[in-house]
Amino acid sequence: MPSSDSPPPNKRRLERVLELLLIATPVVIVAVFGTFGEDPNALAAPAVHMPSPDEALLVTPADPERQATFARERELQSRPDDVNLAVEVARRHIEDARRNNEPRSLGWAEATLSRWYAADPVPTEVLLLRATIRQSRHDFGAALADLNEVLRRVPTHAQAALTRATVLSVMGRPADAKPDCDIVVAGRAHPIVGATCHAALAGLTGKANDGIALLDAALATTPPPGLAAWALGTRGELHQRNGDAALAEVDYRAALALQPGDGWTTAALADLLLDVGRGAEVPTLIGASDADNLVLRRALGRAATQRDEAFEQDLATLRARYAAAHAREDAQHLREESRFVLAFEDDPERALDVALAGWEHQHEPADVRVALEAAIAVGADARPKLAPILAHLRTTNLTDATLAKLVTQLEALR
Amino acid sequence: MKWLLLVLVLGGSAHAHQPSQGFIIVDPPATSDTGLTLTGRWDVALKDLDRVLQLDADGDGQVRGRELDAARERLLAWARAGLRIATSATCNLEVAFSGTTTRLDGPYVALTLDARCLTPSVDADGHGQIAIAQSALFANDPTHRALIRMGDTSVVLRADAPRAVLPLADADALGTLATYIKEGILHIWEGIDHVFFLLALLLPAVLVRRRDPSMPGASDHWAPATRLRSVLAEVFKVVTAFTIAHSITLVLSTVGVVRVDSVAVETAIALSVALAALNNVWPVLDARWTVAFALGLLHGFGFSSVLLELGLPDAGRALALAGFNIGVEVGQLAIVLVLVPLTFALRRYRAFRMVGVVGLSLVIAVIALYWSLERLSVI
Helix, strand or coil: CCCCCCCCHHHHHHHHHHHHHHHHHHHHHHHHHEEECCCCCCCCCCCCECCCCCCEEEECCCCHHHHHHHHHHHHHHHCCCCHHHHHHHHHHHHHHHHHHCCHHHHHHHHHHHHHHCCCCCCCHHHHHHHHHHHHHCCCHHHHHHHHHHHHHHCCCCHHHHHHHHHHHHHCCCHHHHHHHHHHHHHCCCCHHHHHHHHHHHHHHCCCHHHHHHHHHHHHCCCCCHHHHHHHHHHHHHHHHHHCCHHHHHHHHHHHHHHCCCCHHHHHHHHHHHHHCCCHHHHHHHHCCCCCHHHHHHHHHHHHHHCCCHHHHHHHHHHHHHHHHHHHCCCCCCHHHHHHHHHHHCCCHHHHHHHHHHHHCCCCCHHHHHHHHHHHHHHCHHHHHHHHHHHHHHHHHCCCCHHHHHHHHHHHCCC | CCCHHHHHHHCCCCCCCCCCEEEEEECCCEEECCEEEEEEEEEEEHHHHHHHHCCCCCCCCEEEHHHHHHCHHHHHHHHHHHEEEECCCECEEEEEEEEEEEECCEEEEEEEEEEEECCCCCCCCCCEEEEEEECCCCCCCCCCEEEEEECCEEEEEECCECEEEEEECCCCHHHHHHHHHHHHHHHHHHCHHHHHHHHHHHHHHHEEEECCCCCCCCCCEEEECCCHHHHHHHHHHHHHHHHHHHHHHHHHHHCCCEEECHHHHHHHHHHHHHHHHHHHHCCCCCCHHHHHHHHHHHHHHHHHHHHHHHCCCCCCHHHHHHHHHHHHHHHHHHHHHHHHHHHHHHCCCHHHHHHHHHHHHHHHHHHHHHHHHHHCCCC
């Protein structure tokens, strides 16, 4: 030990004080910033507890329709060969899925129908419902196969044609969908259905104004509210393609007035508000919804002005949902996830990767947009990766004011 | 009405709830002369169980604790019939109810699994395998996914692929040890803050404080130590104190007994380096081993966060932890073996004492203070 002359008393006192402080430092740090007994596996294996007898573990939605569905299902169990009853039960489950935002119901619908999948031939209505379920799960290729078969058997089947037109649009093939809209027009539905079908395609092929004209005429015939809401939402989209935000907002709000709480329209309006710098209005618009795509828009709305605890909660929820989707090998969320990563995780490269992965599955204008925005954030190096998407824009003649701006930005990158 | 089905499709990913999923976690199995024992946990969503077993007996729209209790035998029979684990033959599977839990998408029932199996036959590489097959739930809901995890292996079972084979990795003890020793060495060499801390504590080991008796009123200054033995004793004290301290917190933090917020730890480590260095410029504490111990506790938390990020293998955790710690000590020893002879040789030169020790300590202190501000995001 290096010896020294005996230090003076002042120094000795100072030394003692400092030694005490020294020992205190790690103790204080652990006490203030430490957590004890934390299980590193908390996320993978959450804590288990024994429930008490009266504890309410699961609350099922008070939905008389659902009770009716289960009643019909019990009938089906006693008459399992009744395909019409099975189709009815499955259709009820699909409507339940939409009404209650419950994807499990789609699984139950599929379980109900699966008995007939091995039949030869598979009954037409079963094929149609299976296509609807597959479409809801973004399995567009398989849905298309089923719809092709239905229309091969019944070439005038208007509902199948409408569904196929939608699937083809999402797959980025609007030109192929035109004959299907003609079938819808020739069918027995209200004229607005055919008009909306054609108008949506017009919006995807650079003819937004033609589509708007079609819808103007159709809406003047005072259609039933559900169909009118759908038409208004479509017309709002067409106005957005033209860059007319004000007119688009009027239509979206009118659609919401007819069908309050409709997820798709709420999301479309939220995106519009975010685009014109009115993101602060989005949280109020969305309210307390728990649906993934609305939680994302609410978080985006709050990002500029209101990064409070509710905002952090939304971010945590989204992160967990996207992680769960990856664990399930489920590709539905990729477009939203790309927006999330770009806005909140400061990782443009990953946002671009996710957007391009999403592009493998669907080719909607919104998919183009997230890819462009991510690529712009990455920089000029990303340009080659967007080549297939830019080619798609040219082939389909998709004309959209926002997309055009983004493409110009992308091409100007150095 | 039918047309509105289309609108459903447009709102594709608007679901608030998750699709059906289940979670199976299998612990690393234990082998014995009589075969293989597997334990694990199976979490099944209450929504799925309600669908399958009709748990709401009184129909009040709620599944209560007592209703779940009443259905327990049916539940266990259903679970036993719905899961199959096999090695060279089907294992004897026992399922027990351990309670309820909450996951991202709602309440789940947690079941414990206990399987007695025959010793698995090994493949060409000498590795055994376990097969898991689930038949439960897929028939009710073809969208159900079963997420299975055993150690570092994860697999997803689906309706069209309800069976998976999980490899049993032999705990390659020597290999694990070697890997983590290497990581420990690398970390301390790459961890400049730890190296600077050691440097600050050991540079003065070859020096002593002396007051020139011929000049009363003059302050202390650094002078060379005279005996190698006392230098070695000092080095030994400091290094041992640092080692013991950081080992304690490394272990406690890695096993999860106590964790500290990483920003706090990293900032504290930076400050500790600054303090140790400043103590060389304005020496207040002679017993540097106390500094080494007290502040070494903080450095252990820092090592632990690196180790946790690296990941520990499920089988052989203790071995990996020990290996990492050994690596840190070996790396540390290497530094000491270079530093001490060098400084011992240079100690008589005033330039070394002034520039090499005091000057360098000042530089270290400034850098460390900069780090602490950076880690606090002030800069």
